[in-house]
Amino acid sequence: PKAELHETVEVGPYTIIEENVIIDAGSKIASGALIASGARIGKHVRISHGAVIGTQPQDLKFGGEETIAVIGDNTVIREYATVNRGTRESGSTDVGRDCFIMAYAHVAHDCKVGDHVIMANAVNLAGHVHVDTYAIIGGVVPVHQFVRIGAHCMIGGGFRVQQDICPYSLVGGYPLKVIGLNQVGLKRRNFPKETIQALQKAFKILFFSRLNTTQALEHIRGEVEQTAEVREVVAFVENSPRGMVK
Structure with a gap:
């Protein structure tokens, strides 16, 4: 009775929805899911069987404070995926719009x-990982706390991520390294040819020259078209x- 569900929300059998939950219009929760206190579910979200959203963070510093877990509109969360709510440090765990979180994935506090x-x-x-827009993370990838994963990058499946991942990059291998620019992803998202060429030139200087990072950035500023x-x-x-995968 203390949860707020829009009248168009569909809930499958044996699903548990705790108090202090808000689920917006058109969302569907399959059977056997747990939507815990503090969950904020947007419009037209699809949550599959056995998924768990909004449970307490797995953090020994957590003191029971009231925090939330936010799932953006049109996001799909598949079977047995888990999203913990935040701690007092940020107050929330946030998953954006139009995301696809596949089975058994975990999003920490x-x-x-x-x-x-x-x-x-x-x-x-x-905990505290930031993943920017349109990033793609391959299967069975563990990501270290506080790592930042840049926009439009692609990380190959099965590789451990311990440092930041540059935007627009394609990474993989042991040890993890930048293989090149994520050209396929950028073309699929209709990036202009000139933008891709500028990024290719910047990547060549940053990742495939003998310059250190400071020198590479100086060359990029002086030699590469300064697109956004x-x-x-x-x-x-x-x-x-944290340093960056190179």
């Missing part, structure tokens, strides 16, 4: 997942306290 993100089966995000995307890459590298 205080993570910020942008719009249009795809997390394949059994991806595990530790190139500036984004430079800013990301300059603000990477």
